Amino acid sequence: MTVNKKNKRVWRLYSLNTFFVSLLIFVSVLLAAIATLVYERLKEFDVILDEISTESIPAALHSNRVNSQVNSLTYLIDGLAQSSTQASRRIANREVSAKVSEIMAMIEQHGKDEYLAMHIQSMKDELEHLNRLIDQRLLLDDTINKRKTALYKSYNKIMDFMLSPNHRSNLSPTSFLWTIELADIVATASESLTSERINQVRQINELVDTLLSKQYQSIDNLPEKMKTKATQVTVELQRLLLGESGMINLRSEQLRLMGRSIGRGHFVRNLVTDIANLSEFRSYELNNSIQLETLKTSQRIKQQIKLLGLLSASAVLGLLIAVYMIRHRVVNRLNKLNKKIQSHIDGEPLQVDIRGQDEIADIARSFRYFTRTIEIQQQQLQELSLTDGLTGIANRRALDEHLPTYLQSAIRHHWPVSLLLMDVDYFKPYNDNYGHNKGDECLQQIAKILTRCKRRDEDFVARYGGEEFVFVLPQSDNRGAELVATLLQQAIEEQRIPHEHSLVADHVTMSIGIATFHYDDPISADQLLKNADTALYEAKNLGRNRFVSFIE
Numbered sequence: 001m002t003v004n005k006k007n008k009r010v011w012r013l014y015s016l017n018t019f020f021v022s023l024l025i026f027v028s029v030l031l032a033a034i035a036t037l038v039y040e041r042l043k044e045f046d047v048i049l050d051e052i053s054t055e056s057i058p059a060a061l062h063s064n065r066v067n068s069q070v071n072s073l074t075y076l077i078d079g080l081a082q083s084s085t086q087a088s089r090r091i092a093n094r095e096v097s098a099k100v101s102e103i104m105a106m107i108e109q110h111g112k113d114e115y116l117a118m119h120i121q122s123m124k125d126e127l128e129h130l131n132r133l134i135d136q137r138l139l140l141d142d143t144i145n146k147r148k149t150a151l152y153k154s155y156n157k158i159m160d161f162m163l164s165p166n167h168r169s170n171l172s173p174t175s176f177l178w179t180i181e182l183a184d185i186v187a188t189a190s191e192s193l194t195s196e197r198i199n200q201v202r203q204i205n206e207l208v209d210t211l212l213s214k215q216y217q218s219i220d221n222l223p224e225k226m227k228t229k230a231t232q233v234t235v236e237l238q239r240l241l242l243g244e245s246g247m248i249n250l251r252s253e254q255l256r257l258m259g260r261s262i263g264r265g266h267f268v269r270n271l272v273t274d275i276a277n278l279s280e281f282r283s284y285e286l287n288n289s290i291q292l293e294t295l296k297t298s299q300r301i302k303q304q305i306k307l308l309g310l311l312s313a314s315a316v317l318g319l320l321i322a323v324y325m326i327r328h329r330v331v332n333r334l335n336k337l338n339k340k341i342q343s344h345i346d347g348e349p350l351q352v353d354i355r356g357q358d359e360i361a362d363i364a365r366s367f368r369y370f371t372r373t374i375e376i377q378q379q380q381l382q383e384l385s386l387t388d389g390l391t392g393i394a395n396r397r398a399l400d401e402h403l404p405t406y407l408q409s410a411i412r413h414h415w416p417v418s419l420l421l422m423d424v425d426y427f428k429p430y431n432d433n434y435g436h437n438k439g440d441e442c443l444q445q446i447a448k449i450l451t452r453c454k455r456r457d458e459d460f461v462a463r464y465g466g467e468e469f470v471f472v473l474p475q476s477d478n479r480g481a482e483l484v485a486t487l488l489q490q491a492i493e494e495q496r497i498p499h500e501h502s503l504v505a506d507h508v509t510m511s512i513g514i515a516t517f518h519y520d521d522p523i524s525a526d527q528l529l530k531n532a533d534t535a536l537y538e539a540k541n542l543g544r545n546r547f548v549s550f551i552e
């Protein structure tokens with residue numbers, strides 16, 4: 001089969017190879033896309049899980065720990081602010097410092113944070129201020145206590161003096177009143193120690209100052225022997241209560257310091273809370289960003305799940321189409337081709353109408369081509385098998401095939417068939433004397449003469465075997481056959497093939513046995529041949545170079 005290159009190239013575009021390669025590429029690309037998407041998303045998940053386990057959860061735990069430490073720091077700061085002795089202040093200050101160091105270490109351990117570090121440094125400075133304030137307040141407490149003790153001592157002294165047995169009897173109303181007023185001044189001054197308001201303490205200071213001035217002036221009204229003592233007490237009270245370092249002023253200072261330390265304490269507590277909030281905020285920010293990232297990834301995953309679904313559906317659809325195409329284009333057509341081949345094997349004519357431009361159509365075309373070639377070769381072989389190799393006319397097999405057909409036809413059409421069985425006379429001596437090759441040439445010549453003598457197309461000449469020939473004459477009765485036999489013998493005689501060793505003539509002659517088939521009394525082909533052979537035998541017996549018709 002010849003297929004030009006251009007056609008070949010065109011149909012390769014649609015070939016099964018192209019189809020399967022395209023299908024493979026399509027499925028591979030889809031699978032690669034699905035695998036890449038899944039891999040990318042898993043990687044994102046891995047990163048997020050990693051962030052959650054290495055950053056988010058530790059940050060939350062860290063924030064909790066910092067908060068817990070900051071809470072305990074708040075209590076410690078309260079303790080420092082409320083210290084009532086230097087010893088308790090020192091202990092509280094040590095605990096606060098240790099806690100601050102612990103918190104700083106925790107924060108630094110979690111990563112450098114300049115802003116947070118600055119806050120902690122400010123808190124440390126403020127804590128030092130607070131500690132100094134508490135120290136000053138405690139020192140002041142001490143001084144005030146000393147002043148108070150000295151005040152009560154002086155007061156007791158004058159009371160002891162006034163109420164001593166020597167004076168009690170001579171205690172004038174003026175002295176008694178002065179003493180009562182003095183007690184009143186001491187009581188008023190003492191009120192400043194319980195007052196929590198600086199203004200009130202100032203007013204007490206002014207009142208005590210006025211009262212002491214009056215008290216001092218009223219000393220002149222006292223008896224002489226009391227004046228000196230009264231003056232000493234009044235001056236002493238003025239020194240203890242009034243002035244820069246007077247008890248009332250110190251109380252004012254104490255209240256101021258208390259206010260400042262409370263304020264400083266609040267400020268430090270706020271700073272501490274700020275630090276806790278900042279740490280918590282950082283953790284919140286981190287968690288928030290991770291949560292945001294998780295949310296984004298989750299949304300992306302949702303979108304990509306849809307995409308994956310679409311890709312998978314496309315892959316399944318593609319595969320279904322591929323299966324349909326394979327069934328339609330390959331399996332069905334191969335089945336069809338197989339059925340056609342089977343039918344042809346069973347003897348039906350070949351009708352391979354597989355269309356297309358792919359390998360299956362190519363196979364069908366090749367099959368058609370080879371079948372045709374085999375048929376031609378079979379025909380040639382059959383022709384060869386029905387032809388005599390020496391003379392080129394039909395052989396005994398051809399006679400065996402055709403004779404029954406002639407006879408059936410004769411029965412069908414009601415006509416006779418005559419058969420002439422011819423044998424070369426004394427052919428053995430011819431062979432023996434002229435040689436086998438000459439014998440062959442003689443047989444070839446006779447075959448040519450017989451073929452020439454065919455008067456009708458349907459007349460059939462064959463070499464029966466050896467030096468025997470057969471002439472079949474459809475539609476010829478015995479008379480017609482004898483006429484042909486005469487003609488044949490004349491033709492042989494005219495040829496005058498020399499035969500010096502024949503006992504009947506100096507040239508080659510033939511004896512002929514004639515048998516006729518009658519449609520109304522049919523016999524077999526074998527029988528017809530036997531009849532002709534019997535007649536031939538008779539011709540030989542009667543002296544050769546003649547014909548004899550078979551008579552039952």
Ligand SMILES: Nc1nc2c(ncn2[C@@H]2O[C@H](COP(=O)(O)OP(=O)(O)OP(=O)(O)O)[C@@H](O)[C@H]2O)c(=O)[nH]1
Pocket residue numbers: 390423424425426427428429431435436437438439440443465466467540544
């Ligand atoms: N050269 C040649 N000789 C053949 C061929 N076929 C048969 N023969 C010879 O034909 C001869 C036939 O001889 P026979 O059957 O004895 O008969 P005959 O000598 O012709 O005697 P009659 O038939 O009684 O007249 C034999 O010698 C065969 O060898 C052939 O194809 N070529």
